[in-house]
Amino acid sequence: MEESKISVQGRGAIHVVPDVTRLEVTIEQWFPDYGKAFAQAKENSSWMVKILEYNKKPGSLAKTVKFNIEDFTENEYDDDDHYIGKKKNGFMLEQGIKIDLPIDNYLVNCIVRGVGKFIPSAQINIGYTLQDERPSQLKMLARAVSDARDKAKIMAEAGGCILGKVISIDYHHQNIHVMSHARNIHSNTEAKASTPGSLDITPDDLVISDTVDVTFQLINQ
Template sequence: MEEATITLQGKGAIHVVPDVTRLEVKIDQWFADYGKAYEQARENSAWMVKILEYNKKPGKLAKTVRLDIGDYTENEYDDDGNFIRTVKKGYTLDQRIKIDLPIDNLLVNCIVRGIGKFIPSSQINIGYTLQDQRPSELKMLARAVSDAKEKATIMAEAAGCTLGRLISIEYGNQNIHVMSQARNIHSNTEAKASTSDSLDITPEDLVISDTVHATFAVENPQ
């Protein structure tokens, strides 16, 4: 006789207080010459280090997560609006720099103003995350397993059975991105006008959730 089973999904979720302010700096610029685009990228990185060190933070906190210099093209059309050709008209610099800082609005304001003053064509996204999310992930996973067992127990009892042994449990081991967005600064002008009051942000709790799939045996089925 085939063994009776229950297969279901357990979900775990926890709320955690963020302990890191993450600045994501996006730089998009146009250049006629490839060499000038590359030199500007190096200058941007150098300024980022100087801004951090001026504010008594290690320059190595600035991590370049993207650096791409690609062709900039435009389409040409005749007087009737018919496409003629695509013409290369220089290069675009796409640079992304990530900085993780303590949650300190005064410090963040100083960094933001420095970026606005010395790094052209920059946009800044301000968000909050965790320095080490693994303890929270493990706690969340334990809750997901407990949730699966609790649901299975209720289902078995409702069917007049007893929950038996755990047959299998699967976890997708997903890459969980823990981040909350707080503010976007869209231009150098906006960054230079930033004040500690305008960045007086109290970060919301982060919510981490994930699922497991479990199969239990059912004993004494009616």
């Protein structure tokens, strides 16, 4: 006789206080030739290290997360304004740099102003995250399994059964990146005008959540 069982999806969620300010610096800039684009990218990285070291932080905090130089194309039209194709017109640099810092508005403001002053065409996203997500993720998973058991027990009792042992736990691991976005700085002018007061942001708690599928044995009363 086939064993009776019940499968339930449990959800776990916890709220945690962020302990890291993450700056994501994005540069998109057009250049007439590849060499100039590459040289500017190297200069951007060099300035980022200098800005950090000037503010008594190691330059190694600047992590390149994107680097791409590709042909820039434009639509081409004939004299009658009919589209005839695309034509190449120089190169587009796309560069992304990630910096994790302590939650310190004065320090963040100094970095933002430095980027605005020395790195052209820079946009900055300011957000908050965790230095180590693992303890919170493990706690969240424990809550997810407990949630599955609570749901299964209620359904088993409603069906006149007793909840038995766990038969299987299925967790489709996801790369959960816990991040809350606080502010976007869209131009060098805006970055240079930044003040500690304008970055006086109190970050919201972060929410970590995920699901597990748990199968239990059902015992007929």
